[in-house]
Amino acid sequence: MTKPKANDYRGDVKPIWCPGCGDHAVLTAVMRALAQLELPREKIAVASGIGCSSRFPAFLKTYGIHGIHGRVLPLATGIKLGSPETTVIAVGGDGDGFSIGGGHIPHAARRNVDLTYIVMDNSIYGMTKGQPSPTSPEGVVSRASPYGTQERPLNPLLMALSYDVSFIARCFSGKVREMTEIFVQALQHPGFSLIQVLSPCVTFYNTYGHYNEVTQPLPEGHDPGDRLSAIQLAMNTETQYLGIFYRDEDRPTYNQRFEAVQALAPETTLDAIFESLKR
Amino acid sequence: MTKPKANDYRGDVKPIWCPGCGDHAVLTAVMRALAQLELPREKIAVASGIGCSSRFPAFLKTYGIHGIHGRVLPLATGIKLGSPETTVIAVGGDGDGFSIGGGHIPHAARRNVDLTYIVMDNSIYGMTKGQPSPTSPEGVVSRASPYGTQERPLNPLLMALSYDVSFIARCFSGKVREMTEIFVQALQHPGFSLIQVLSPCVTFYNTYGHYNEVTQPLPEGHDPGDRLSAIQLAMNTETQYLGIFYRDEDRPTYNQRFEAVQALAPETTLDAIFESLKR
Amino acid sequence: MEQPDATVVVRIAGEGGEGTITLGDLFTRIAACSGLEIYSFRTYSAEIRGGQVMYQTRLGIDRVMTEGDEANVLVAMNQQAWIEEHEDLCKNAAIIHDAHVQVPNDSHQGFPIPAEAIAQELEWARGKNFVLLGALGWFFRLDLDVAADLVRQQMRHHPESLEKNLAALRRGYTFAQQTYPEPFPFALDLPDTVEERILLSGADAMALGALAAGCDFYAGYPITPATPTMESLARYLPAFGGKYVQVEDEMAAINMAIGASFAGRRALTATSGPGLSLMTEGLGLASMAEIPLVLINVQRAGPSTGLPTKTSQGDLFLSLYGGHGDAPRFVLAPDSVKDCYFKTIYAFSLAERYQMPVIVLSDQAMASRQATTPLPGEPWNGPLARLTPTPEELAGDYQRYAFTDTGLSPMTHPGVPGGMYLAESLEHNAYGYPDQTPGNHEQMMRKRARKVETAREMLADWRMTSRRWGDRGAPFGIMGWGSTRGAVREVTKRLQAQGIHVEAIYPHTLLPMPDQAIVDFLSTKRAILVPELNFSGQFGRMVEHRYYKELDERNVHIYQRKKEQGVPFKVREIYEATLEMIDEERKLWNKEHGEIARIFDTVQRLGEASGTFEKDGGHCD
Amino acid sequence: MEQPDATVVVRIAGEGGEGTITLGDLFTRIAACSGLEIYSFRTYSAEIRGGQVMYQTRLGIDRVMTEGDEANVLVAMNQQAWIEEHEDLCKNAAIIHDAHVQVPNDSHQGFPIPAEAIAQELEWARGKNFVLLGALGWFFRLDLDVAADLVRQQMRHHPESLEKNLAALRRGYTFAQQTYPEPFPFALDLPDTVEERILLSGADAMALGALAAGCDFYAGYPITPATPTMESLARYLPAFGGKYVQVEDEMAAINMAIGASFAGRRALTATSGPGLSLMTEGLGLASMAEIPLVLINVQRAGPSTGLPTKTSQGDLFLSLYGGHGDAPRFVLAPDSVKDCYFKTIYAFSLAERYQMPVIVLSDQAMASRQATTPLPGEPWNGPLARLTPTPEELAGDYQRYAFTDTGLSPMTHPGVPGGMYLAESLEHNAYGYPDQTPGNHEQMMRKRARKVETAREMLADWRMTSRRWGDRGAPFGIMGWGSTRGAVREVTKRLQAQGIHVEAIYPHTLLPMPDQAIVDFLSTKRAILVPELNFSGQFGRMVEHRYYKELDERNVHIYQRKKEQGVPFKVREIYEATLEMIDEERKLWNKEHGEIARIFDTVQRLGEASGTFEKDGGHCD
């Protein structure tokens, strides 16, 4: 096989995203990363929830599943456990991931199942036309918050760090090259990786300008093995650092754990079990 | 009225907990704290989810609601918003709070609604007879994990710190006096407070001995205003510090926010709205 | 144009991104302000922005009840509009189209407008839709000043583009005036006096109904097509001293509403199918702990994520039966925009008085439609309030869940001295404390179920339980529910005009069913048509089941007309199904009696005239 | 003691904390090992530890089908045991009680055993239950060595207390032997040969059925009474190369199972009512995206948290109708412990072959009962596998959701080259890509529904779709579902013995219903009794609805016998309800015909003899 090109992974369906939507860049970066890693298309499965960003799997020519709102992590976990040889990518939005689906992240982290979770965070509910999301800053005015939001935004990376996710990074749709590189590393990471992509919604909450100003690469010399320093950097909400905050490659993945369990479990058969139940 | 006694808050129903269960101590501490604060019983509402610990409200003579599994925070939030003068206490277990209900904590934190959330953490599912919980250490053997649990435990306080909960503390059922004092402070805290009580399940996972060894008061001079230092202390899982890790009293509560919104919203009446809809 | 029944269907189609919906919306408002009655409907595209969308508005001199079938006027913003819509036009329809859209001129009348060119000339490319709006204004002879005022008012939040849009509007108007001076074939005579009407959407009707019912708490999670109701409440509730929370998911929504209701508030949540599925567990809690709760479910096409922007009536079974164990509830079905207002009020009355969850079933079509409506009057006998304990009861041995003849027990809330109790999701005794003894469980089940029976008695008196119209006692009937009523209304009217006697009934409470009214209705019927917008015919199955004794006794035949395509019924579809039913009955009669009964004469005549009863669109015939 | 039908009901009651369940469980096992057939049932207390619990086991020489009604032997561990249970004893029942329990000796035979004193003497206070176990061993003349071996095996994880318990056992045996040397009135003759039987619980039957069906993925969240099935799978799945995950909630459970199934695994989840409510949304996804999934729902009494440890059949409607939109699924209802094994296998066959969710309805009573069962044979025609595309199909234009006559389309999974597709929760076209056009939606709805029809045809051939027994063609019938079958079986047997002809049918697929079998069954009936364990009579309502034409045509009357108390039917309750039905029919016949039909003779005789057909407990009469 010749080395694949990014376009080989492009699906037959044209993305339905608005022109300029940050998610286009994420799609490009994912296709490039897949090509760079030369992953066979049939060995890739992309799972998602519901939202603009969650339409993602339809735009790739791989296995895909467009599930229900907020359940992408259990869904993707099921795929990875069911088919350990498959590279599983979970994608979705900030609403899907941090609002209705927020309860699943700590448990994916506990399992350290080997999947790459890309959250396209636009700090808004794009699909349902512009309601505030858990990462919307305080005071955002919308039809659903006519007097401004009254809640403080969440800090997804700090949360991921507190869950001890084993690979944590932040990207920006304005920087496709850097994003591609991080995706490559995340895809290679053995375990659960969570990448927050600042991916503006040009239609309901255009933050390109803002992010161009406040984003900046992680300080040179940041050691991704140092969780406390990662926490400090994540706590900085003025500057939004881009790059790999944290990485721990030494933990067993969930599939490895299962191998150990299977080795531990005493061999048996159905007949043997019935035998043991005999009076 | 004479100063109330702890026993005045005791309900007509005898606790169904096993003798020695850590939750008895929590009940005592809550009753003492209520008495100390001289709160009128009809101005208290206690909400819970499902679990041994969640049977709590039945044992007090206050308003109570025993809801469904994992939903105690939305339920309690509804009560506090519906009746701002009521002191609202949310209670439950580690399964109820960190497993099925884990997705609600960050959002309660974002709102900073004025309620006191007591999690009786026994690192096990007591009610359903001993399955591992999200805080069970790795390798715990039970009928539901015959080859040992394969997941890393969560760190609830670190998580709460990452959500920026405005009052965060840890207690131990073995130390009722200290617990009472912390409950008093939590009940007085204007905003959302989360208290993890290490409350052993003597029947399925007795950890009294362990906690007697590994718990210890927070270092003298710890400044609860210092979030980073709180994080560092919470990251220590060898020593389980007891006390108030973090506290920020300067944030508006959710009810205060609503007052502001109500002041902001232009006055109107149903007739005026109909008028505005006329062609 | 003298007949008052005259209506015109105007359909506007184009890219979602190029202001198609804005054009439709503004045109509708201007027409309404000019004294016409209107009724609008819209489809959304699957795309987030852009994608083809369609806005249909029907104008009339008298009250309009549906968005109509074939369009008389098509405004084609792009080529796709022509391609997708031209099969749905009446003969000689007028096509108002951008000059670059290719329209074969054979069976239609073309009215090209160089909207894009004009907009470009004004250096305001986005103003294309306003050029067309201006042209529409001229064609319908609407007052340009009225139009400009409305644009000003509607666009007040976009001052930067207002003047440009106004210029485009005027240029469109003038261009059409100069190019097409002759009378427009579908223009309606504008009335001399503009009667008092409000322009109301189904979504807003529910929000306002909630306010009228004293709702002071809302918790919800965004979901199409329930979001507009939520957004209206976000805007208004604070001024009414109420609280509005956008929560993290549907479990939070229903549980927060339950908490607020427990605390004494009149609490509401609104959602659509997927959200209702997630709220099933919470519904059971409200039912078990006897906590009032109103849940608006705006149905969309399922299953699963399905067709999120399209309409359906597929959540009936879930609303009736969704929940483990037997968990009593009420289910209401408003059948028009105005009725959405009243049924929401009645829902609060039922929830509060009977301490139970109430589901109100709307749907995408009804929520997003706009209609001119007279100001709603006062609700009947309400809104009702909770039963509260007397001071004596509070001073004594207060039992929150006391067994009573009606099943209703007095309810308190935090803050009331002496009223402390435990609201329990476990089976409980009269005080609320857990009690798992066999006898107590069955007694409590009976108590909770009894409340529905108590309500049934009260409801028998209410105007709200069903709507019945047409020829009283006619042998043929139509029985439906919810948003399809407008189309059925038009069908019965048309049939009546043709001398065919038909009677229709729309129950407004589906749980409990208004049995008396329905049995009475069925008592004279030979056959009934049950039209509904779902795949399996849920309502028809329920009717068949519930009334099988009556149906069988009188040998009443049921004809189900099911449709699950994401779009509402066309009037024609129900009209045809009705005639087919009658025709089928004629054949049966014929076979049984060897002769043709007189009642079938007209149907046969109609059948022979049109073959398959086809094409009979509003203004076209 | 010659009649092979002889059975004895032993009820053991006491504090949960003092080893009551252990006592019951061990006694049951020892009796089984001694060659008796057994059938056990237990209730749990609401308390976490302690609280009054009850273990009932019925011993027989032939196969036993229910836990029985009135007890012949009561083992009263404490005073409360006597208070709560004495009304449920047959005349002259034997009361084996701790010496300090006060038992009025009027209508019963007391056998005091100073269990507590003996235990204290042994300095092993916790051994009280083993003293009583020893006494029971003597009373039933069970072999002490067999008993000791079994205790050794069961208690092998508690070596620290084993010897002490064995000592208590022996002391109890000797004490009883010395004190009560005469034959025990309720002892059964032990068979000479011990036939091959396994001792199986309903919960394990399902776990083993899953393994037999090739299940290799389980995701679930603990919930009473589904947890034991989950725990058995936790133990066994790894050895079968399968994966087991305890997840964070029920949404995760069903979605993780769906993911694994998408990846090619045979996936299972198990839950109970509240969990099923939460899984409703996921069920719709599996139905829409056509992903195989087996969901075991072990029913408990609702609504809401309800009575978590008590039995019910209240989730039928939720299983049939739970979901927004029309989402096809299968619903199976095993009716015995052994049947739990087979129905779980068939569930996988249906799920995999038809690419749909399958709900298997068990309940607390069936899951927690233990029964001696012959080794199950091979399942019929299965387990079936998925339809996969041919290499040609994969090489060509593979359509995952291709329209076919059967509705079934070939399915691939990650790893298969050329098989890449999108599994969609939105409405989609044959490739899986979103498609919201009206025509496609209706076609796809039809495709998905067609799969149920295809299955219906296949199922008509299956042994699995219903169980029918009794007097073929008898005018009176009993029709039920699920765990109540044992009691009905006993009733038909008893009636038969009394010369009353009754036939019974238990459908095993409730969706689709085995219409042919049921219509055939109904065709000879004059009246049927529908017993079920829920408040609103869900199954009866469904039967009434589905077969109203047949029922009405032949004027078949339905008598519903509903019970919602958290406990199973007593045989007597169904027996009486059946006789009452026949008696009612006799009166009707009498009125209509002015004479008594012969078929009613026996019933009348029985009725006159006993007044209200009361008291007719197993071994007592």
Ligand SMILES: Cc1ncc(C[n+]2csc(CCOP(=O)(O)OP(=O)(O)O)c2C)c(N)n1
């Ligand atoms: C259970 C459920 N609740 C609500 C919805 C409606 N809904 C669809 S997408 C969405 C939010 C999308 O926001 P996000 O995840 O941030 O994605 P984005 O569109 O911004 O990319 C919501 C609330 C749904 N489909 N299902």
Ligand SMILES: Cc1ncc(C[n+]2csc(CCOP(=O)(O)OP(=O)(O)O)c2C)c(N)n1
């Ligand atoms: C929706 C739902 N799923 C599962 C259950 C079963 N259940 C009851 S309590 C419980 C866990 C209790 O654990 P925890 O919250 O830690 O409380 P504890 O008993 O340990 O105090 C579970 C899983 C339920 N009642 N509802």
Ligand code: SF4
């Ligand atoms: S609405 Fe926003 S998030 Fe959605 S596609 Fe458009 S730009 Fe992207």
Ligand code: SF4
């Ligand atoms: S089982 Fe454990 S948690 Fe439950 S009451 Fe007993 S000791 Fe407490």
Ligand SMILES: [Mg+2]
């Ligand atoms: Mg978003």
Ligand SMILES: [Mg+2]
């Ligand atoms: Mg716990």
